[in-house]
Amino acid sequence: MERMYSPWRSKYIASFSEQSSGECILCKAFQENDDDKNLIVTRGIHCYVIMNLYPYNSGHLMVVPFRHIGNLDSFSNEESLEIFGLLKRMTVSLTEIMKPDGFNIGSNVGRSAGAGIDDHIHFHIVPRWNGDTNFMPVLADTKLISEDIKETLFRLRKAIK
Numbered sequence: 769m770e771r772m773y774s775p776w777r778s779k780y781i782a783s784f785s786e787q788s789s790g791e792c793i794l795c796k797a798f799q800e801n802d803d804d805k806n807l808i809v810t811r812g813i814h815c816y817v818i819m820n821l822y823p824y825n826s827g828h829l830m831v832v833p834f835r836h837i838g839n840l841d842s843f844s845n846e847e848s849l850e851i852f853g854l855l856k857r858m859t860v861s862l863t864e865i866m867k868p869d870g871f872n873i874g875s876n877v878g879r880s881a882g883a884g885i886d887d888h889i890h891f892h893i894v895p896r897w898n899g900d901t902n903f904m905p906v907l908a909d910t911k912l913i914s915e916d917i918k919e920t921l922f923r924l925r926k927a928i929k
Contacts, residue, residue, distance in 0.1 A: 809858070
């Protein structure tokens with residue numbers, strides 16, 4: 769079995785254990801109503817889409833329910849439908865503006881499954897390109913992101929209108 773390592777991920781996960789406020793950053797992001805500051809792409813009735821501040825790749829998004837819930841069986845039918853609709857809408861928009869070769873889409877449910885924020889479930893959309901892995905994360909402990917996150921945010925907002 770071949771293994772891929774992401775040393776930058778441990779810094780991201782450690783940042784949550786260092787937070788003393790106990791405040792959920794996903795709840796805080798949509799409650800502040802400052803979408804530019806919080807990198808929110810769009811809002812629905814039950815969910816919103818936010819850029820990942822620690823992206824695996826350019827264009828890494830998260831679809832997040834407004835309600836602070838930690839497991840799938842807590843979703844209402846309306847929330848479930850909107851989440852899937854936003855996943856579809858965002859992959860279409862990302863395809864239009866970034867031309868990825870594929871996507872990783874999923875959720876880490878629970879800390880043992882790798883969730884950095886385990887009490888507010890969310891779904892990742894990670895655009896992928898053939899050959900998008902390289903030596904930088906392994907040799908230099910550096911992940912290269914090819915586009916400024918704000919530029920991607922504005923391009924996405926334009927594409928979904």
